[in-house]
Amino acid sequence: MIAPGSTLAQARQALPLDPLENRILLCHALHLPRVALITQSERVLTDAEAAQVTALVQRRLDGEPIAYITGEREFFGLSFRVTPAVLIPRPDTELIVELALERAAPRSRLLDMGTGSGAIAVAVASNRPYLDVTALDVSEAALAIASENAAANGARVRFLQSDWFAAVGDERFGVIASNPPYIVAGDRHLAEGDLRFEPIDALTDHGDGLAALRTIVDGAPQHLEDGGWLLLEHGYDQAAAVRALLKARGFDEIGSWRDLGNIERVTGGRFGIDRGDDRRIS
Numbered sequence: 001m002i003a004p005g006s007t008l009a010q011a012r013q014a015l016p017l018d019p020l021e022n023r024i025l026l027c028h029a030l031h032l033p034r035v036a037l038i039t040q041s042e043r044v045l046t047d048a049e050a051a052q053v054t055a056l057v058q059r060r061l062d063g064e065p066i067a068y069i070t071g072e073r074e075f076f077g078l079s080f081r082v083t084p085a086v087l088i089p090r091p092d093t094e095l096i097v098e099l100a101l102e103r104a105a106p107r108s109r110l111l112d113m114g115t116g117s118g119a120i121a122v123a124v125a126s127n128r129p130y131l132d133v134t135a136l137d138v139s140e141a142a143l144a145i146a147s148e149n150a151a152a153n154g155a156r157v158r159f160l161q162s163d164w165f166a167a168v169g170d171e172r173f174g175v176i177a178s179n180p181p182y183i184v185a186g187d188r189h190l191a192e193g194d195l196r197f198e199p200i201d202a203l204t205d206h207g208d209g210l211a212a213l214r215t216i217v218d219g220a221p222q223h224l225e226d227g228g229w230l231l232l233e234h235g236y237d238q239a240a241a242v243r244a245l246l247k248a249r250g251f252d253e254i255g256s257w258r259d260l261g262n263i264e265r266v267t268g269g270r271f272g273i274d275r276g277d278d279r280r281i282s
Ligand code: GLN
Pocket: 087, 090, 179, 180, 181, 182, 183, 195, 202, 203, 204
């Protein structure tokens, strides 16, 4: 892949991935900042360095996601550590962060359910330091990564190990946000690209794709303050189904919002607006 005695510039040319990925893996393997590819372009790689670059590029050629190879992904302008214990944060998920930020009253409480890498909770908390942010996940390994990400980004987030609402007690929140597993069992995307390497239980409910969404919609009214918002990320073809779930559960102001690809990606609603406790029946 890289001829002996190659310079950085020559190695970069010789690598078989697309130019962006070549650059990322070259810098990662050699612990170099991006600018070094220019300032040190004539530096000759040692054999050990060439072998190191080749090994990472081979992993990528074998299909491993670039974020798992580098252990890092940017989301909402922040850097997140990622491992195969957590989903790789998607640009599409920035939408639910924006919607949550718009709806969270100053100093109110927000809950992120199924936080994974902590992307939603950490992005929200880092943009609204006075919010009281809780993030839960059933996976201990995910919570370890998420709390690292909160600390690394200076975000104040409380973490809770919980199977959806199981460990939430009688707590209530002004906003509940979630990007749960929503891919239908057997969907061909699960066998393609990055998804093959991601934690399967974070991607699919092993059923119709709506199981986790149903559980969250059912439980949310008992954990929302009056007029509180539930915001749910879902699959490209699930918006109408999620709106129907919210309607059946008594939510108001139900709507769906489109992602960067113009696909309805987040659906939400408010519960118990000006109606006091009488609708808080489970
Ligand atoms: N949006 C992801 C995908 O389609 C799935 C994430 C999820 O299931 N929450 O790749």
